Amino acid sequence: MTNRLVLVINGGSSSIKVALRRENTAGAIFEAIAERLNTAQARLSTSDGLEQDLSGADHLAALDALLPLVDRHLDQPLSAVGHRVVHGGERFTSARLIDDEVIAGIQANAPLAPLHNPANLTGIRAALKLLPGTPQFAVFDTAFHQSMPPHAFRYALPDELYAVHGVRRYGFHGTSHKYVSDEASVLCGKERGAGAWLTAHLGNGCSSCAVLDGRSMDTSMGLTPLEGLVMGTRSGDVDPNLHAHLARTLGWDLPRIEHLLNRESGLLGLSGLSNDMRELEQARADGHSGAQLAIEVFCYRLARSLAGLAVALPRIDGLIFTGGIGENSALTRALTVKHLAVMGLRLDPDSNSLLPRGEAGRVEAQGSPAILVIPTDEERQIADESLALLDTQPRSQMA
Incomplete structure (x- = not known):
């Protein structure tokens, strides 16, 4: 059928x-x-x-x-x-x-x-x-990142915590990173799944990834989805001793600190206004200093993560933006890529600002590695993986 x-x-x-x-x-x-x-x-x-x-x-x-x-x-x-x-x-x-x-x-x-x-x-x-x-x-969500090598997924903690308790970096948004890197290879004239890509999935939750020939080599999220980039309400990376500092100086317990880092931080915490990038961009244009700071930190931290992930790849065939912010915020793309000039990445301003909402396209300047905007489709990836596995199942298991 x-x-x-x-x-x-x-x-x-x-x-x-x-x-x-x-x-x-x-x-x-x-x-x-x-x-x-x-x-x-x-x-x-x-x-x-x-x-x-x-x-x-x-x-x-x-x-x-x-x-x-x-x-x-x-x-x-x-x-x-x-x-x-x-x-x-x-x-x-x-x-x-x-x-x-x-x-x-x-x-x-x-x-x-x-x-x-x-x-x-x-x-x-x-x-x-x-x-x-x-x-x-x-x-x-984590399966795609199981190809990461130990030097990428291990924390510098006693071995027992990994061997007995599974404390390591797992990564998330795997279906999205897989889908958009496969699509990028086709858009750039390669065999599907081929290429060395940096991917940025940017929504209320955000993560970046280094993908080589369809395999995740490293990613920004870790044991939980809190590690890594600045997100809508999540802090991303903070000093690991922040928990102890807040407990000693403010008397906060662990649930209060977890709530802070997961629900009150990120774009919302920095701006004091909103976790919605659309609202923050409008507020920035109106002169709101908190919104301006939130966007600048968001983009700088994203660029720093992408530059760090580049060491997991032998080359860079392109950078991919996806997710609600990645697909629709020309400002986020422009500010992020501006920090990545050292890697030879440069946007074409007109292509970036005029790309129709919801459409895939290339927005790099001449001479730059590819910079692509690709709407993610995690449901399609889930459907495709389900059907591919269905085709391998013995009929007796389907009864």
Whole structure:
């Protein structure tokens, strides 16, 4: 069967998103999200404009409401369900057919992603109950980065913390970094997956990556998604002794410090205004000094990360911007690349500012390595990986 249908499910702690994708087709046929689950404010909204009250609904009830809406858009049975799972640890280096062993592995990695993996599992269990006859696959954010060498993923900590407790750098946004680096190779006339790329996934969460011939060589996020770049509300890298300093001088406990670093920092903390880059750019234009500082720190720290990641590559074929900020903020791209002149990277101002929203394009000046803007499509990557794995499964396992 060609042009098969895949349902992509992303279960969050208080939400569940679904996207119906057709094989070899850009864009979703249908998308929907149920938010604020387990509260009286739970609601469902769809890409075709439906709004529905789901007061008190849990993940199972929400998915039970979502699936009939998906059914209206089916012209053939679903071939697979692909689930986004945030943390696969070292155990999962690629997508996996979901069975009891995989569920146990996702649960075992929950301490590494306590806000994400339990929520992902909730969505998986709901889908297994409601779609028992459809093969279901887990696609892990961390799997793409399992190709990093030990000198990139190890922390300078006693070996027991790694060997016994799994304390190491894992990286995230793997499906996005994989997708855009593959697309860049095609746009630049290379075989799909070939090339040496620096990638910048910039949204409310941000990470950078060095990709060589389809393999992650290093990335900015670490044990958790807090390490690395300045983000919307996350601090990114800080002095590791900051926790002790705040505890001694302000009397803060660990939950208070974690909340600060994850919810009150980043662009929001620096600007004192917003974590939304669009609002900050407007405020900067209006003379808001906090917004100007936040944008400057964001771009400088991004450039510093990209320059550092370059040592993981034998050469640089190009730099890729993606994610909501990377795709849509010409200012962010311009300020970041300005810091990277030492690497020979230079933007063409007109190409950068005039690139249509939502479109892929090249924005480098003549003589510069490629600089590309590529809209990410993590749902398509999840769908493609699910179908590729489906094609390798014995029929007996699909029964």
